[in-house]
Amino acid sequence: HGEGLMVRTKRGAMRRYYAIIRRCYRDMAGGTQYGIDWPTLRITWPERYAELQQLRSVFKSLPE
Numbered sequence: 001h002g003e004g005l006m007v008r009t010k011r012g013a014m015r016r017y018y019a020i021i022r023r024c025y026r027d028m029a030g031g032t033q034y035g036i037d038w039p040t041l042r043i044t045w046p047e048r049y050a051e052l053q054q055l056r057s058v059f060k061s062l063p064e
Helices: 010-027 038-044 046-061
Strands: none
Touching: 010 046, 038 046
């Protein structure tokens, strides 16, 4: 994943971002009464955290 994001548009980046978040919630079934914060996400899923951060960093530069 880290070599290069496969998203080309803001919409694609948002779809990928929320897909990762949904997967985290699904993987923690029942254990997210108060949501998932960034530190928890970083410790529990370092690869997903890195991809989310990468998506956030390139978002503004992507075309609509």
